[in-house]
Amino acid sequence: MTRLPPIATADEIIDRAFRRAGKEQARRSTSRARKKITAARQVIDATLQQYVKAFPSFDQLHPFHREVLDAAVGIDRLRQALGGIDWARKKCRQIAQEARRRVREGSEEEAVSAAYGRMSSVVHRVDEHLRFLKEARYVINAMPTIDAQAPTVAIAGHPNVGKSSLLRRLSAARPAVAPYPFTTTGIELGHFTVERKYVQHQIQIVEAPGLLDRPLTQKNPVERQALAALYHLADVVVFMLDPTQQCGFTLEAQEHLLEGLKKDLDVAFIEVENKADLLQRDNSRLKISCQSGAGLEALKEKIVETVGV
Template identity: 40%
Template sequence: MGAVHTKIPTVLKSEELIDKMFRHAKKVEVGYSRNRLAMEKNLSIAKIYTARDVAVSTLRKYVNSFPYINKLHPFYRSLLDLLLDKNQYKKSLSSVNWAAGRIESLASKYASKIKGVGKVEEALKFRKQFYGRAASVIKDIRKELEYLNYARDIIRKLPDVRVDEPTVVIAGYPNVGKSEIVSKISTAKPEIASYPFTTKGIVLGHFDNGQIKIQVIDTPGLLDRPLEKRNSIEKQAILALRYLGQLIVFVLDPSESCGYNMEEQLRLLEELRANFHIPIIDVENKADLVKTNSSRLKISAKTGDGLDELINHIVNFLSSAY
């Protein structure tokens, strides 16, 4: 995928950026001249340009390193729609870009004012005025910078999906053992807890038997309810199903130790069958606790029983699909 995971720098707070700007400007020196006025004018202009360069390059770096949401793969696009306020995101970037332009024009304006002055004090006065105005432009985008830093944290934590790798998505009710299965059959190390809804986002793992590489996606638990009633964690699972899976493994827990009965679980399975036109393999987990006489594949993530067979099913299916 790349684009979404390009390095985004930490976004400084307004005050930090103002400090950085002044710190650099303070260090500026110019060659000694016996003409005090000429020297002070040069110095003031050099400081203004340095302050400008620091502020503008920092702000432009932000604008250039955040991704254009609309250009991302639909999975990321919809995930970010869910996790970020897209309007605020766009508005923040355009305000930051505006601020950079504003500081550039202030710098030109004050530099040319200083060129025209006839007294040292006037040069100093205009230099100070520039500092004040540049700092206030940066203060004006305080909220926008904070929002971008928040967005950065979200973007950095997005799962690093390989959109061109054959992909299986593991889905089912909460607590049925999805994460435990994924951790046993792939490199992923999702958190496994004895309470429902542990998995709060999409977790990726990979499986490689030397012949085929398969991406395995663990999803948060889903309840059987309409999309508009789903919370944002469940919606992430839906997005993985919609945009990433070529195959769904639907995990059932006939022991019902997950806290949900089979009837509810089967209703969800039927709902997914009706709404996603992706092949679904349904399996019964926790076979160490309960083995029904259904014809479904029986596995136990806990003991490992049946996992090889599950892997074979997945590999055969995805190999023939590719």
């Protein structure tokens, strides 16, 4: 998503507008009063318009970003705020127009102070919306790193089964942590590149702690939405089990989670058993060890094949 500009409060905008207007001098046929009114209106107009234009068109957002945005700040609330701010912008134009007419009719100082008063009160009426946008901006600007277009692998499994270790092993560079509204720990993010027919493809890997460790029925609405977002994003889920149970969860619980997620998510699953350096069971799943590196090339191959780049 695009990065948003800093958002000012009503006081700050009005202050800026009137300070700028105060610098105006009369020129030729244009009185100082008219110039002041125009200058104040222009500052308010440009500032508010910048805010409205800076936010992406919600209908055109990738479903992943839309879900994220909705869960994080609420799209209806955002729409309401942007609508209110646009209303204030138009209202100030109208006020300025009327005030310039009054200046022509003679009452210069009165017209200016009346216009200032009305513009200030209009902008203050949307102060709550401005403050909301200010907060929303922090949240939105904190999550730009996830590329909704890139082929994406989500790593799922119980805590401590080795998801972060796998992410690090598969990633070409050091993984980044994307601050994310659903979890206090953030989403870990990495990627690797594969070459197919002389074309380089970037495959994105995400680990969303706490998102995929319980079935959907046990989740709160925000977590459900997060999962929905991840579902829009992931082309394949690598589900990791820890057969040693050193992670602190029984194999039964892990298998149960896997079955639940397979029902909830309509994407391809690759099932792997990690910690093969300690224990390898006899079954058809891929065996890997994030400790020794065993099985990781085979897993990469399988991912590339499943993603289909």
